[in-house]
Amino acid sequence: MIKSFFTSTTYGHTKELIQYADRVYDEKEFNEDVILQTAAPLASKLSMGVVDERTVRAAAGITMLGAIIVFCVAYFYGAFLPITLFSTYSFIDFFLRVFVGVQYSPSLYIGRFIIRNLLGQQPDWVSAIPKRFAWSIxxxxxxxxxxxxxxxxxxxxxxxxxxxxVLFTWMESTLGYCAGCHIYKLLKLEPERCQGDSCSRIL
Known part of the structure; x- marks a missing residue:
């Protein structure tokens, strides 16, 4: 049951995606791009739960910034209420991501707003299941x-x-390195459903 929880490919945003040249595109985006259409014979379809890596990194940066601020307040001024409240918020945020859905996470919502609306960047879709494991940590x-x-x-x-x-969020936001995802790979957990070898290529 636990393994199924961390291998279900229905977790995250379930989208029809196209993978080409180590990049994953939304199917609609791919089909509307004239240049990409020339590569259609070399592309492969994916159908799995994903999250936007850029949104995740933005959310990690927001969390890191907040954690640093409240940690400094506690360390230099001896006021522990802010860090207590922030740790409670972070726990709830992770809980919502893992057990309710990524769309209900306040940090991911803010991160998505920054990436899509303020910066105008396109999603960079990655498999959601290793992220679920990392967020469980x-x-x-x-x-x-x-x-x-x-x-x-x-x-x-x-x-x-x-x-x-703070270290984990810094690595995620700055280096793009997900420590929990690395542990997930070391445990050799495999998705319960996978189209061809697409899951191994998208992780």
Whole structure:
């Protein structure tokens, strides 16, 4: 059951996609592009749950910025209420992503608005299932630190977990490296449904 939860290709935005030259396009976008149409015989269709990598990285950057601010407030001024509230928000945000749906995450919503509306960038679709695994790790980390902060434990353990969270979000937003996704690959989890070898190529 747990493996099925982390391998279901219906998680995320279910879209009809076209993969060509290591890039994934929305089928409508691909069909409307005259230049891409010449490569249609070399392209392959995908049907799976995806997320926009640019939106995910933007959301990670937003989370990182907020975490740094509240961490500095706690460290330099001894005010732990902001970091307690922010860790609670982060836990809820990750919980919504993993168990309810990516479209209900406030951070992803803001990230999508920035990427699509303010910057005018096109989505960069990637498989959603490794992200779900990574965000589940986020639930564990933020859930743990939230419990510690609300119980009044503001010591080294809580601060170290916060620093780990900041490090992970920094790697995601700045380097485009998803630590949780890397762990997912090391565990050799495979999607329960895959069209040809497309899932392995899109991960």
């Amino acid at each position: 986020g639930i564990i980390l933020t859930g743990t630190v939230t419990l510690l902060f609300w119980s009044g434990n503001n010591g080294l353990t809580s601060q170290l977990i916060c620093l780990v969270c």
